[in-house]
Amino acid sequence: MKPILCVISGSRADYGLLKNVLLPLKKSKSLNSQFIVTGSHLSSKHGNTIKEIKDDNMQIDAELKILSSDDSSVGIAEALSKGIDSTAKTLKKLNPSMVLVLGDRYEIFAASIAAMISNIPISHIHGGENTEAAIDEAIRHSLTKMSCFHFVTTEEYRKRVIQLGENPERVFFVGALGLDSVKNTSLLTRKELGERFGVKLKKRLLMITYHSVTLEREDNLKNLSEILKAIDKFKDFSLVFTSPNADHDGGAIKDVIEAYVKKNNNAHFFSSLGQNGYLSFLKEAECVIGNSSSGIFEAPYCKVGSVNVGNRQKGRLKPKSVIDVPNNSMNITDAINHVLSKDFKKIIKDQENPFGDGDAGERIVSILENELNQPNKEFLKKEFFNLTPENIQKNGFWYS
Numbered sequence: 534m535k536p537i538l539c540v541i542s543g544s545r546a547d548y549g550l551l552k553n554v555l556l557p558l559k560k561s562k563s564l565n566s567q568f569i570v571t572g573s574h575l576s577s578k579h580g581n582t583i584k585e586i587k588d589d590n591m592q593i594d595a596e597l598k599i600l601s602s603d604d605s606s607v608g609i610a611e612a613l614s615k616g617i618d619s620t621a622k623t624l625k626k627l628n629p630s631m632v633l634v635l636g637d638r639y640e641i642f643a644a645s646i647a648a649m650i651s652n653i654p655i656s657h658i659h660g661g662e663n664t665e666a667a668i669d670e671a672i673r674h675s676l677t678k679m680s681c682f683h684f685v686t687t688e689e690y691r692k693r694v695i696q697l698g699e700n701p702e703r704v705f706f707v708g709a710l711g712l713d714s715v716k717n718t719s720l721l722t723r724k725e726l727g728e729r730f731g732v733k734l735k736k737r738l739l740m741i742t743y744h745s746v747t748l749e750r751e752d753n754l755k756n757l758s759e760i761l762k763a764i765d766k767f768k769d770f771s772l773v774f775t776s777p778n779a780d781h782d783g784g785a786i787k788d789v790i791e792a793y794v795k796k797n798n799n800a801h802f803f804s805s806l807g808q809n810g811y812l813s814f815l816k817e818a819e820c821v822i823g824n825s826s827s828g829i830f831e832a833p834y835c836k837v838g839s840v841n842v843g844n845r846q847k848g849r850l851k852p853k854s855v856i857d858v859p860n861n862s863m864n865i866t867d868a869i870n871h872v873l874s875k876d877f878k879k880i881i882k883d884q885e886n887p888f889g890d891g892d893a894g895e896r897i898v899s900i901l902e903n904e905l906n907q908p909n910k911e912f913l914k915k916e917f918f919n920l921t922p923e924n925i926q927k928n929g930f931w932y933s
Contacts, residue, residue, distance in 0.1 A: 536906060537628070537629040537631075540634075545579070553714060568592060575596060600640075617644075617647050631655070637669035654682075657683055661697075667748055685705065699918055712891040726813055736769075738772075746843060761793050763862040774794060775806060775825075833854045841856065
């Protein structure tokens with residue numbers, strides 16, 4: 534009997550990436566697959582993105598509804614509790630050989646706790662990264678310690694996972710799945726975008742995504758207002774807003790954006806564009822503004838400059854096409870103008886991308902096919918990898 538790999542997705546963002554694993558996994562001759570859908574996929578407030586999964590003809594083995602309309606700390610804690618409970622019961626029925634999760638969100642944290650308590654091995658994608666101003670930081674490193682295999686996006690992040698005590702033989706630099714998405718997606722033209730989403734686009738376009746900064750919650754709306762002040766100066770551009778995540782204050786952030794869009798004819802808001810729509814708008818944009826990781830991973834691959842606002846992504850490795858700015862409208866405006874300049878576009882035209890070559894999904898499936906088909910291999914028991922001089926020398930690495 535073939536081993537069973539159970540993939541779990543909790544949001545539109547991680548599905549867009551995990552799709553690049555699910556497709557080669559479906560073709561695998563040595564692994565069977567299962568797919569659990571939870572989190573904001575099942576929320577009308579966040580676009581019911583399970584529709585996109587069904588449109589892709591992905592087989593779903595379980596749908597776990599855990600979110601409410603309450604995006605306070607108590608509401609999110611309750612969602613965590615529901616997630617642990619419902620995932621534990623589902624995993625007992627499905628009985629997979631291993632669970633595969635991605636990222637650092639609380640929905641996935643809940644699912645991983647259930648798998649860990651159920652003695653089901655976990656593989657984790659996107660470990661070793663830093664986001665100092667978000668609770669994601671603690672969740673991400675916790676998932677690393679709960680997991681037995683690690684698929685990271687850069688060599689630097691591989692070193693950090695090993696620094697957390699993980700065996701180097703189980704930490705794999707595969708690249709970023711977001712690059713697979715751009716490489717493998719047939720993108721829409723500007724005309725097709727206008728027709729599909731019912732908008733009349735101007736000649737030039739800016740894309741804006743602002744998520745809650747979960748360790749600086751008291752400043753979320755103030756910081757958003759600084760971005761809105763800055764982009765208000767770009768009336769000759771279409772302004773395309775995407776929806777915030779299902780985090781603290783996500784509803785309030787969404788309300789402010791929708792109010793701005795109602796007052797500005799050049800602005801458009803979408804609860805969910807789907808992966809194809811999102812990447813197509815990104816490719817057409819001259820600049821990405823806000824605090825989303827897509828400005829760091831996918832935008833550079835598309836040769837699009839990014840203005841990364843505030844501290845949400847602080848600590849992440851960033852290519853030259855990403856400009857960090859504080860939460861100040863003047864700084865944001867200056868940075869946008871710099872990204873729009875001919876000189877900047879020349880600089881990023883030939884920049885090297887540190888996040889791989891767009892084949893991460895195939896690599897992940899290939900590695901797990903090999904690992905899960907080794908007889909009597911121990912996954913759950915892990916020896917802590919100490920950074921002794923001997924180990925450092927033997928593995929030929931450390932920070933310079």
